[in-house]
Amino acid sequence: MQSEGLPAFARLAADGADAADIAKEAAATWRDMHGILAAIIGETGVAAVFRRSLYLAQADFAWLAPVYKTSAPADLFASLQSELAKQSSLQALAGNGELLHHFITILNTLIGESLVQRLLGSAPDQPSGPDAAQERK
Amino acid sequence: MTKATINRLATGVPGLDEVLGGGLPEFSFNLIAGAPGCGKTTLAHQIMFALATSERPALYFTVLGEPPLKMLRYQQQFDFFDSRKITQSIHFVNLADDASSGDLAKVLARIIAEVQKHAPALVFVDSFRSVVLAGKAEGSSYLGLQQFIQQLGVTMTSWQATTFLLGEYSDARDPNPNPVFTVADGLIWLRQSVERNSVVRQMEVTKMRGLPTLPGLHTFRIDAAGIEVFAPPALEARPVTQFPPSSRVAMGVPGLDAMMGGGLPRGYSLLIAGPSGSGKSIMAAAFLAEGARQGETGVIAAFEQRANKSRGQIIADLIDNGRIGVVDTRTSTLSVDEISRVLIAEIVRLKASRVVIDSLSGFELVLAPAFRADFRESLARMVAALARTGATVLMTSELEDRYSELRFSPYGTAFLTDAIVVQRYVEIDSRLERVMAVVKVRASAHSNELRLFSITDTGIQLGEMLQDREGLLGGRPSRHGREGEHGTASSPK
Numbered sequence: 001m002q003s004e005g006l007p008a009f010a011r012l013a014a015d016g017a018d019a020a021d022i023a024k025e026a027a028a029t030w031r032d033m034h035g036i037l038a039a040i041i042g043e044t045g046v047a048a049v050f051r052r053s054l055y056l057a058q059a060d061f062a063w064l065a066p067v068y069k070t071s072a073p074a075d076l077f078a079s080l081q082s083e084l085a086k087q088s089s090l091q092a093l094a095g096n097g098e099l100l101h102h103f104i105t106i107l108n109t110l111i112g113e114s115l116v117q118r119l120l121g122s123a124p125d126q127p128s129g130p131d132a133a134q135e136r137k
Numbered sequence: 138m139t140k141a142t143i144n145r146l147a148t149g150v151p152g153l154d155e156v157l158g159g160g161l162p163e164f165s166f167n168l169i170a171g172a173p174g175c176g177k178t179t180l181a182h183q184i185m186f187a188l189a190t191s192e193r194p195a196l197y198f199t200v201l202g203e204p205p206l207k208m209l210r211y212q213q214q215f216d217f218f219d220s221r222k223i224t225q226s227i228h229f230v231n232l233a234d235d236a237s238s239g240d241l242a243k244v245l246a247r248i249i250a251e252v253q254k255h256a257p258a259l260v261f262v263d264s265f266r267s268v269v270l271a272g273k274a275e276g277s278s279y280l281g282l283q284q285f286i287q288q289l290g291v292t293m294t295s296w297q298a299t300t301f302l303l304g305e306y307s308d309a310r311d312p313n314p315n316p317v318f319t320v321a322d323g324l325i326w327l328r329q330s331v332e333r334n335s336v337v338r339q340m341e342v343t344k345m346r347g348l349p350t351l352p353g354l355h356t357f358r359i360d361a362a363g364i365e366v367f368a369p370p371a372l373e374a375r376p377v378t379q380f381p382p383s384s385r386v387a388m389g390v391p392g393l394d395a396m397m398g399g400g401l402p403r404g405y406s407l408l409i410a411g412p413s414g415s416g417k418s419i420m421a422a423a424f425l426a427e428g429a430r431q432g433e434t435g436v437i438a439a440f441e442q443r444a445n446k447s448r449g450q451i452i453a454d455l456i457d458n459g460r461i462g463v464v465d466t467r468t469s470t471l472s473v474d475e476i477s478r479v480l481i482a483e484i485v486r487l488k489a490s491r492v493v494i495d496s497l498s499g500f501e502l503v504l505a506p507a508f509r510a511d512f513r514e515s516l517a518r519m520v521a522a523l524a525r526t527g528a529t530v531l532m533t534s535e536l537e538d539r540y541s542e543l544r545f546s547p548y549g550t551a552f553l554t555d556a557i558v559v560q561r562y563v564e565i566d567s568r569l570e571r572v573m574a575v576v577k578v579r580a581s582a583h584s585n586e587l588r589l590f591s592i593t594d595t596g597i598q599l600g601e602m603l604q605d606r607e608g609l610l611g612g613r614p615s616r617h618g619r620e621g622e623h624g625t626a627s628s629p630k
Contacts, residue, residue, distance in 0.1 A: 041205040042231035049206075111209045115220040 019092040023084035026096045027077045034077070036119055047073035049110075053102035061095035063087060143347055146299065149187020149217070150180065152366030152478070156340065156355050158348035161323070164297055165346070166290045168265070168317055170306040171327035176338060176359055177303045178208060179215065180327065181261050183363040184301070186217045188259055189226040196257035196298075197229045198248060200236045200264055205229060208263075216362045228255050232262075241285040249292055257298050265302035265317065290320045322346040328354070335505040337472070340366055356472040356508075369518055370477035376404075376527025378433075378490040386491070386529045389427025390420060392599035393558075396575045396584035401556055403490075403529055405579070406520050408553075410536040411560030415571055416592050417533035419449070420558075421493045423596050424531050426451045428491040429460045435491035436483045436528075438464040438476060440499025462487045466500075472508045473515030476500070477522055484526050492528045498535035513553075520553050530554075555579040560590075563609050572609060573599075 030050075037046045051068065058064040063083055070079040080099075084092040107116045145160030154160045161167070161184075169177045181197075189195035199205045209229075212218050223229070228251075235247045252260065293300040302317060318324060324344040330337050339354040357366040385400030394400040401407055409417045418441065425435040437452075455461040462483040464476065484492060494500060501512055508515065523530050532554065557576040562569050571590050575583045587609050589600035606614035 038231065040229040040231060041209070042199070042233040044233060045204060045206045045231070110206050112213055112220065115209060115213060115223060118220050118223050 017089065019087050019089045020085045022089055022092045022096070023081045026084055026092070027081035030077045030080065033120060040119065043073055047076065049103060049106050050076060052106055053099050056102045057095065057099040061091075061098060063091075064095060064099065145348075146188055148184045150183050150364050150366060152355070152357070152368045153340075153364075155368040155371060156342055156351045156366055157323075157345055158350040161299065162345070162347055164294050164299055165322040166293060166300045166320065167302070167323035167325065168306075168321040169301055169303045169325045169327065172329070173305055175327040175329045176357070176364060177305075177327055178203060178212065178263055179359060180325075180364055181263060181301055181303055182212045183215070183217050185227060185259060185261060186219055186222060188299075189222055191226050193258040194226045194228065194255055195259035195261065196251060196255050197227065197261045198232050198251070198263065199229065200232045200262065203263070205231055214361070228257070241282065245285055245288060245292075248289065252292070252296050252298065256296070260293055260298045260300045261303065262301070263303040265304040286317050286320050318344075327357075330507055332506040335507070337505045337507045356475055358475070367472060367475040367478050369474050370481055370522030376525070377485055378488055378527050380404075380490070380527070386424075387427050387431070388420070389423035389425075389430075390597045390599065392588075393575075393597075396586065396588070396599075397556070397578050398581045398583040401529060402578070402581060404524060404527055405555035406524060406530040406532065406553070407556040407558065408532050408534055409558045409560065410534045411573075412537060412562060413535060415560040415562065416590070416597055417535075417560065418495050419592060419597055421495050421531050421533055422449050422452045425455065425461055425491055425493055429455050433490045434460050434462070434487040435493065436462045436464060436480060436487060436489045437493045437495065438466055438480055438500070439493075439495050440466050440503055441495060459487075462489065466503055471503050471505065473500075473504065473512065473519050477519040480519075481522060481526060484523075484528055490528050492523060492530045494530070494532040496533040496535055517553050561610065563614055565603070565606070565614065572603070 034046050034050075054064055054068040058068055063086070064080075067076065067079045067083050070076050080096075084096060087095065104116065104120075144163040145154075145157075146163055147160050148154055148157070169180055171177050185195045185197060199208065213220065230251050232244060232247060235244045248260075248262070290300070302321070304317070321344065323346065324342065326341045326343060328339045328341070330339070338357050338359065340357050341354050342350040351368055353369075355366050355368050357364050380403050384403045385394070385397075386403050386405075387400050388394055388397070409420055411417050421437075425437060428435050435455075437456075452461060456463055464479050464483055466476065480492065480494075483489065497516070501509060504512065520530065536559070556578040558573055559576050560571060560573045563572050564570070571592075572587050573590050574585070574587045577583075586602045588602055591598050591600060603609060603614065605616050608614045
C-alpha cells in the first residue's frame, strides 16, 4: 500500500516540529488505525500484528525495544509515544515509519492488500523522503 | 385482512435454495451447526456476500472462535469474496472482548448497539458456541442463556434482520437440546464423514419454519467457487425435448431396431449388460452417433478409465463440436445425486435427447464408499429424474458371465430400466463368439432371438441366430438336429 501524500505527522517534521509533537501525532494515527482494525480483527489481533511489527522494526531501531516489552496491549501506543518523544524528530519519524511499514506489510500478507486498503483507506505507510533511511542507527 | 408475506431470499449457494424448499425466509433466525472444519463459516460468508447490498447490509460478528485475521485470510480465497463490499455493505465486528467477560447481557447490549448503528438486514454471529461457553464459564444459569437467546431472536426479527448463529454442536438428536434449537426458525446441520480415503460433506436442514424443506442428508462440495449442494435431482416439470408420442429411437446398430420391435421407445431407459469386452461401450457410442446423425444432441457420463480411447473418433469429434456433452466424473467422492444434478444440467443445456452412462459398474467405483450402500435407491431416483427430462437413456453394466444361471443385471437394476439387452460369450467350434438378446422392452413386442454378433471397424454387426445349437446360455452350446423356434415376445407392462 502506498501513502498518498505526506501523513500529518510527517508534515509536522517538515515544518520543524519536535519529536514530542511527532510522537503525539504518531500515537493518534496508531489509535485511529487500531479503532478501525480492532472492531474487525479484535484487540488481540491488532496487538499481535503490532508486536510483530515492533519486533521487526527494533532490528534497525533498537530504542523501540521498551515498547516491545510493554505487556499490557492498552499501553502499547502510550509507550510508543513516550519512546518516540525521546528521539530526534527525524529519528522518531524514521522509526515510526519503519514500524508502520512492517505493520502494513504483515496485514497485506495476511489478509491481502485490497482488503487492507479497503479497511484503512490511504493510511500512512512508508516514511517519506530520503532522510528517514539515513537516520537509522 | 392479508396474511403476512414471508419473502424468500436466494442464498447464492447452488442447490441450497432447493434443499430449503425455495430459499431462506426473510427475517428468520437460523442456526448453522456442525463440527469444526465442516464449512459453517464458508457457508455463512457465501450467503452474506451473495445477499449483502448497500440497501441490505450485513453485520458479521466474530466471537472467540476462529481468529478474524485467519478467517478473512482464508475466506478471501473463495471466488465469492468481494473485498469491495467490506465496509460498504458488509461490516465485521469483533466481540471477543465482550464475550471474554462472560457477561451475556454485555454481549447482547453490544450486539444490539451495533445492529442499531448499522441497521443490517443480515446478521451473523460466528461462533455462537463461544458466546454460550463464555456465559457458562461465569456460571450463568440455563435460564439466563435461554433469555439471552430469546431476546436476541426477538430483537433481530423486530429489527427485520435475517440472522444466522454459527455453532459447533455435536448432534441434532441430543436428548437435551440446546435452547437455541427451540428458538431458531431454521436449523442447518453440516457434517463431514471420512471413510477410507474419501471425505463426504453432507448437509441436513432439520428445521425451517414455514417451508417444505427436502428431508435427509444432501451432499455438498467446497471448491474455489464455494459451496455447492447436491439436492436430489429435481423432476423437470416438462420434458426438455419434445418428440411425437410413441416415436422410437434408432439404436445405430443395423438389425437391432428390428429386434426391439422398431427401435427403442423414446424416453425409455435401456440397460446393456454383458461381460468385459463384449461391446457395450461400442453400442453406447453407436447410440449417440446415430442420434447426432439425426440432428439430436447427447450427453455422456463415462466412468471407464480409458474413456477417450473407447469412445472412438466419431464420438470424439462430436464432443469437440459440442454435439455431445461430457460429464466430468474424475473425482472419487461422488454421490449419485451429484452426478444426477450435473447430468440433468447438461441435458438441459444441450437440449439433449440421448444420454449414456457408461458404465454403472464404473459409476459405483467412483462413488464415495459411504454412498455405495444406497446405490440402488439412488440409481432409481436418478433414472426417474432422467426419465422426466424426456431423454432416452442408455446405461451399460458389467455382468460377469455365469453359465449356471440366467442373470440380466447386477444390483437388481433390471426392474429400474424399461428395456434390457444382454450380451454374452459362447464357445462355438473352439471360438469365443458373442451373442446378444433383447430381454425386455416394456409394453412392446420384441424379438426373443439370441443372435450372434461381431465387432468390426465399422461397429457392431449382428449375425444370425444359431438355429442348430442349444444350450447357448450355458456357454457351451451343442448342436442339435432340429431347427430352433424363433419369433417374437412381448414384455408385460
